Amino acid sequence: MTNSRLKGVREACRRLGEVTAQIYDFVQVGVSPWEIEQKARQLITKQGGQPSFTTVGDYQWATCINLNDGVVHGIPTSRQPLKSGDLVTVDLGLLLNGFHSDNAFTKIVGQSTPEKDRFLQAGKEAIQAALDQLKPGAYVGSISQATEQTLKKYGYTPAIGLTGHGVGRHLHEDPMIPCLLTQPIEHTPRLRRGQTLAIEIIYMQGSSDLVLLEDDWTIVTRDGKLAAVFEETVEVTDDGYSILTYPALFQR
Secondary structure, three states, X not given: OOHHHHHHHHHHHHHHHHXXXXXXXXOOOOOOHHHHHHXXXXXXXXXXXXXXXXXXXXXXXXXXXXXXXXXXXXXXXXXXXXXXXXXXXXXXXXXXXXXXXXXXXXXXXXXXXXXXXXXXXXXXXXXXXXXXXXXXXOEHHHHHHHHHHHHHHOOOEEOOOOOEEEOXXXXXXXXXXXXXXXXXXXHOOEOOOOOEEEEEEEEEOOOOOEEEXXXXXXXXXXXXXXXXXXXXXXXXXXXXXXXXXXXXXXXX
């Protein structure tokens, strides 16, 4: 990655990090997905950017918002207020001067339960385990393996076919980074210094079987059990990695 390209991604991520931190605090009981979407658009515009997600196919929204059994790509049109105990995932990206950024968080609004707290703790540990694999020369498969092992230690299920990815001039670039190891590690791509990657942990409480809803975007768990996502855009550095979408919300 050239210096100008790397600087462009870093700046897009810096601005997205500021947006996402404000969205995280905004997501509370009584706020609707539609209101979260409007807030995100306002904040992205204030940062001088555009929503990255509107560059993907015919998707028209700045955010993907999923509740409880929602996994990914939830269209944020519901005006129904969030209820205490809801598990809420917000995924968003910011495009600045031709460079993309991408991150996501899951949080519980209002009153939680030990079961839900444990479920989110597994995802936070999994993304940290994935990040710990990052360094020049490391295999993508090591990231996948660390993610899978951490989630399965808790008894949860990594997503199949929904992956992390490279980020740069396009929102989704190579390499794809699965949440579980599907081939020998040495057959997977190696990381390079200066790569920018969206490390994305997508997982379910129960089965990995998913359903695409009639809107042709929203994906939910077939068994109705919980799903969550933790995602940060990072840079591969000489000594490991740097989180570009700072502050890292999985550390809260």
